[in-house]
Amino acid sequence: MPRAGSNVSLAERAxxxxxxxxxxxxxxxxxxxxxxxGVADVLAVAYFHALRYRPDDTQWEGRDRFLLSIGHYAxxxxxxxxxxxxxxxxxxxxxxxxxxxxxxxxxxxxxxxMEITGGSLxxxxxxxxxxxxGLKRKQSDSFVYNLLSDGELxxxxxxxxxxxxxxxxxxxxxxxxxxxxxxxxxxxxxxxxSEPVTDKFEAFGWHAQRVDGNDIExxxxxxxxxxxxxxxxxxxxxxxxxxxxxxxFLEARDITHFIRVEPHEWALALEALEKGRPQ
Amino acid sequence: MRLxxxxxxxxxxxxxxxxxxxxxxxxxxxxxxxxxxPFGHTLARLAHRRPGxxxxxxxxxxxxxxxxxxxxxxxxxxQMGMAEQVLMSxxxxxxxxxxxxxxxxxxxxxxxxxxxxxxxxxxEENLDVKIVCALPGLTTxxxxxxxxxxxxxxxxxxPNLTIIDPCDALDVEQATEAIxxxxxxxxxxxxxxxxxxxxxxxxxxxxxxxxxxxRHGSDVLFISSGLMxxxxxxxxxxxxxxxxxxxxxxxxxxxxxxxxxxxTAARQSGRMVVVAENHTIIGGLGExxxxxxxxxxVTQVFRQIALPDExxxxxxxxxxxxxxxxxxxxxxxxxxxxxx
Ligand SMILES: Cc1ncc(C[n+]2csc(CCOP(=O)(O)OP(=O)(O)O)c2C)c(N)n1
Ligand SMILES: [Mg+2]
Numbered sequence: 001m002p003r004a005g006s007n008v009s010l011a012e013r014a015x016x017x018x019x020x021x022x023x024x025x026x027x028x029x030x031x032x033x034x035x036x037x038g039v040a041d042v043l044a045v046a047y048f049h050a051l052r053y054r055p056d057d058t059q060w061e062g063r064d065r066f067l068l069s070i071g072h073y074a075x076x077x078x079x080x081x082x083x084x085x086x087x088x089x090x091x092x093x094x095x096x097x098x099x100x101x102x103x104x105x106x107x108x109x110x111x112x113x114m115e116i117t118g119g120s121l122x123x124x125x126x127x128x129x130x131x132x133x134g135l136k137r138k139q140s141d142s143f144v145y146n147l148l149s150d151g152e153l154x155x156x157x158x159x160x161x162x163x164x165x166x167x168x169x170x171x172x173x174x175x176x177x178x179x180x181x182x183x184x185x186x187x188x189x190x191x192x193x194s195e196p197v198t199d200k201f202e203a204f205g206w207h208a209q210r211v212d213g214n215d216i217e218x219x220x221x222x223x224x225x226x227x228x229x230x231x232x233x234x235x236x237x238x239x240x241x242x243x244x245x246x247x248x249f250l251e252a253r254d255i256t257h258f259i260r261v262e263p264h265e266w267a268l269a270l271e272a273l274e275k276g277r278p279q
Numbered sequence: 280m281r282l283x284x285x286x287x288x289x290x291x292x293x294x295x296x297x298x299x300x301x302x303x304x305x306x307x308x309x310x311x312x313x314x315x316x317p318f319g320h321t322l323a324r325l326a327h328r329r330p331g332x333x334x335x336x337x338x339x340x341x342x343x344x345x346x347x348x349x350x351x352x353x354x355x356x357x358q359m360g361m362a363e364q365v366l367m368s369x370x371x372x373x374x375x376x377x378x379x380x381x382x383x384x385x386x387x388x389x390x391x392x393x394x395x396x397x398x399x400x401x402x403e404e405n406l407d408v409k410i411v412c413a414l415p416g417l418t419t420x421x422x423x424x425x426x427x428x429x430x431x432x433x434x435x436x437x438p439n440l441t442i443i444d445p446c447d448a449l450d451v452e453q454a455t456e457a458i459x460x461x462x463x464x465x466x467x468x469x470x471x472x473x474x475x476x477x478x479x480x481x482x483x484x485x486x487x488x489x490x491x492x493x494r495h496g497s498d499v500l501f502i503s504s505g506l507m508x509x510x511x512x513x514x515x516x517x518x519x520x521x522x523x524x525x526x527x528x529x530x531x532x533x534x535x536x537x538x539x540x541x542x543t544a545a546r547q548s549g550r551m552v553v554v555a556e557n558h559t560i561i562g563g564l565g566e567x568x569x570x571x572x573x574x575x576x577v578t579q580v581f582r583q584i585a586l587p588d589e590x591x592x593x594x595x596x597x598x599x600x601x602x603x604x605x606x607x608x609x610x611x612x613x614x615x616x617x618x619x
Pocket of ligand 1: 120149184256392
């Protein structure tokens with residue numbers, strides 16, 4: 001575990017991840033900050049509680065693999081990678097600019113710590129199946145995590161992979177669904193409902209949990225259960241999250257897939273975060 | 280060449296930053312008149328007199344201008360969610376029941392994810408499905424996941440399918456109407472949002488399968504489609520200063536190609552033929568025209584302006600258009616080079 005013995009709380013990590021993300025949004029004047037703010041608590045638990053990795057060696061064979069299939073969530077993962085010490089904080093100034101290592105959509109060839117190229121949604125879980133098979137062949141005890149979105153549950157490929165993972169008894173696979181009830185055209189439950197999500201995964205042979213994804217303790221407990229489970233099954237943690245969490249004036253806004261933030265509001269968003277900073 | 284991901288980058292000063300164009304890519308040059316959502320408005324209008332028209336999307340109504348249709352005809356709109364394969368299968372099913380479905384998504388997802396469904400459920404049965412896709416070629420800075428650089432190469436091999444690559448708002452409007460009247464499957468590349476209007480000053484009328492000579496010139500014959508027609512028209516104007524006369528032939532129907540018009544124009548002796556397309560150099564309009572001219576025994580000097588056979592970078596669209604040679608300035612530079 002990186003930063004072992006660090007006494008920085010997970011809540012503080014989540015706060016900093018949010019702050020990095022908002023600062024990146026400010027650089028471009030846009031970005032999927034709503035998603036980043038919503039998923040920050042999940043990423044804090046993943047990177048500062050659950051995952052095994054070396055910040056200075058992202059190719060380390062013994063690492064847990066974290067696959068971001070939702071390419072547009074890259075801003076959130078960059079924020080977590082900055083906080084984890086994989087990317088230098090100053091570099092967030094380059095976010096989304098020409099030749100940056102942090103393009104708007106996450107790609108493996110650009111960023112250390114970005115395991116796969118996302119963006120074409122519905123790829124992550126299938127790649128995770130193959131990596132889990134490969135790790136087992138190598139007798140590795142590493143886990144493969146795949147962060148996917150509620151929108152991705154619409155893709156048939158996700159469910160092909162889900163069936164495959166159960167069939168191959170991939171107990172080294174932990175899927176995390178960021179259920180923010182949002183996708184491009186509107187609420188995901190109104191666009192193409194995937195409910196009841198945990199029942200579906202269970203019917204496919206998975207161990208499924210559903211938690212409040214903005215409750216750090218609940219998320220931590222769910223990761224612990226998923227990792228410790230002895231059953232030969234893949235695991236999924238469905239995390240209900242709130243878009244724009246932590247910035248009340250954005251939370252209250254008519255939420256859309258691509259939240260508009262006015263130029264003067266970035267500073268206000270940073271202030272709002274600071275106000276909610278854990279003591 | 281992409282830089283190594285292990286080499287840290289310098290922070291960039293605020294004034295020097297270029298923002299990555301988001302999903303709403305603007306391809307309009309400064310000062311050009313635009314029209315909003317030409318596809319959505321035209322389809323909504325047509326639907327009043329064509330009760331068979333229905334609209335389907337895979338979670339991209341807002342991003343393909345289909346939301347305009349959905350607002351005006353909510354009972355004829357089907358939100359399929361982010362599921363491009365069932366989008367195409369269901370469109371096929373609706374067509375079987377006698378409706379005229381317009382199915383929208385991004386060009387990458389139709390051509391890559393849903394190809395087999397378009398091939399077997401729609402094209403093989405010659406069904407009346409209109410596939411209308413935003414972000415054709417290089418019109419977003421998001422990288423290969425969103426850049427449909429080979430959609431035409433993928434679709435050109437598909438029998439029965441008509442392929443349309445409109446240039447501006449006028450073209451989009453007229454093509455939308457024409458493909459509605461056309462029986463059979465169509466793939467149309469879409470320019471969405473605020474779309475430039477440029478063809479109005481050329482007395483232009485879209486017709487399926489017809490190429491149009493927009494401009495005369497004795498040194499170069501540009502043959503182009505899509506937004507590249509806009510670009511070569513600008514380049515042709517700029518090249519007047521160099522006394523390089525450029526003719527422009529707009530070919531909005533990539534398949535079937537207007538062999539007659541292309542052959543006739545290309546035969547005019549002493550003109551270099553330059554095909555310009557917003558697409559990889561492989562398998563698009565350029566290769567289509569080249570094969571046609573070879574078959575017909577027309578052997579002019581032949582050049583292509585097209586995207587390279589590479590996965591393209593992420594970044595700001597103007598940067599990328601320069602980098603990959605499809606900006607007006609780059610076209611002008613290369614024509615000067617080739618005509619030296
Ligand atoms: C295969 C595929 N289809 C469509 C898209 C276009 N798209 C980008 S994000 C998005 C919404 C996906 O849902 P989700 O990830 O839940 O969205 P969010 O929570 O970020 O609003 C869509 C349809 C895509 N990137 N990939
Ligand atoms: Mg979502």
